[in-house]
Amino acid sequence: SSLTCPHCLKQSNTFDPFLCISLPIPLRQTRALNVTLVLQCERRRFVRVGLAVPLLGTVAELREMVAREGRIPPEQVILAEVSPRGFLRSLGDAEELGAAGEGAPLYAFQPPPARRTGTVPPAPPLAGGCLPAPLGLAGSCGGGGGSHPPPAARSSDCLHPTAGGRILLLLCNTAGNGPRLARFGPPLVLREERGVSWEQLQQSILAPLRALLRGEVRVQGAGALFRIRLAGGSAPCTYLSPQDPRPLCHPAIDRALQLSEAGGPPHVKLTVEWDMSTKER
Template identity: 80%
Template sequence: AEVTHRLAALVRALWTRDYTPQLSAEFKNIVSKHSSQFRGNAQHDALEFLLWLLDRMHEDLGAASPAQQTRGSQEDGGGSASRSPLAAQHPHGQSFVQSHFQAQYRSSLTCPHCLKQSNTFDPFLCISLPIPLRQTRALNVTLVLQCERWRFVRVGLAVPLLGTVADLREMVAREGCIPPEQVILAEVSPRGFLRSLGDKEELGAAGEGAPLYAFQPPPARRAGCPRSLPASPGVARPEGPRLLPATARSSDCLHRGPGGRILLLLCNTAGTGPQLARFGPPMVLQEERGISWEQLQQSILAQLRALLRGEMRAQGTGALFRIRLAGGSSPCTYLSPQDPRPLCHPAIDRALQLSGTGGPPHVRLTVEWDISTKERLFGNIQEEVVQDAESVRLQQQAHRQQHSCTLDECFQLYTKEEQV
């Protein structure tokens, strides 16, 4: 019992303030004598030494070593589920170490058919508790909805780390008070559209490649209703008709064949190569597939009329720009001004099939302007102005803080019920 006696002398000296360095040296020599792994002056794991010391004290006090105890198992019908093998022993049969440092972990297995319960007790001196990790991350989404309140407003969301795009679509729908099937999620970079997001995609990479935008299709347009997307905040709005309130159902936005309507996501770019840059707000159009190039161009200009210079509002004849199909299997496909029905191009059909699940089928188009035409019609306008909602700051602040948890939460995770 040399180890226990030397430890008692060391603790007593510390408690009575009679400690001298010689006591630590003597205790170290005794430990080295009884355990070769702790000889010398090398650094060792503190937990490993504590477990060895408790086990040695347990042996010195005349009881069986906890490491030598075998697993106790008790099976019953559930009536004595709380009893353990050690509970049946006399208290005097336990050592000081066992009564103060040892516990038992009860694992219960219940048959779902006969409800018979089997209890297994595992004695332990220490357990390694898992630490609950943060389950969400902050993600900013720019809303481009038909509601005036949520047009070009960036909101902050706490999205699940292991969720899917379908979860994000539901969160955006709740934020904007619209049906989830009307939400189109796309990554929009300073150079144009990158991709649309489908419901089955994992949420981990969403928004990593470029800022994330959530679009809502415009309502079904009645005959004679002017087409115009209001400008983003900070851009002057011309006097004139405005969009009707968003009352359309998602079924109004779906593609229904070559003769039906098609949903278009457009962004305007100017320049080439490294100088290529997006300008103005991204737009959402709903057009007949049978329209001509001239009609499509006029529709795009109508969307941009709030950004056009005053003296250029009446212009719009001739091919002012090129229209490229963004993304998909044919990233360099251009619509031809000579095509009588450019939206019936086979590449449009392929893009509709690849638009992803969850939101309305749509096609992403990039309107390419040469720099001189862009400067003449729009001046030096850059990207849209986006306002940050208060949720952006709150979510960033919440996720920058160090994640904390309680000991009770660690135990709850460790003892969480599992179904086999």
């Protein structure tokens, strides 16, 4: 309060403690997080959105927010961190949101629609015209069945004799070697048959990349145009073999499917490694 004498004009100011109210500064409850949506829509293929996510929330809440932004069911959302060198990890629903998106930019993938039941083509025959045999038996080539697979058969032939079903593949294309390895093009998501050959897998990977490559790449008889490495998980340096008649039936693919975090459909993250000479030709 302030009081002024009318005679000497002296002013007296008094500060009463009970008139001073201390207000706590509100704590921040949310943080900004940018997420790039990879959708199965021609008009909205890649959409980057900014979200205010709760600091003490879980990835399940983030999945719900992303699903609302993309107008897709939450169970179809796959969340993964993608660095300039490729995939880092997938995010599970039980994880806390505190560290989500800090290691690398965050992407949300919508899987392609599943093919209707009954339209899956039969698995191709093995090399030499052999038909898939029961587990633990060799392929039938006109002779008697033995108790061991033929010498040219891979472990994938024994583990998946029917090679049925389709799996989700998250793909990152990279070029260079060692510390110069760098990602090019957007990350992609495919739904592929497990029984495809290496050449068929190459065709599926090349199809969305033709606009990014300088020249037309001929797959027929070209051999292995790139290397395919499993990203993330417990075996980050596992490569699929071009000599394997069914590379997606490799045991490492099964382990990757089992290790894919809860939340979203099971998937496998693959890094496609190109040599600079192949990419630029």
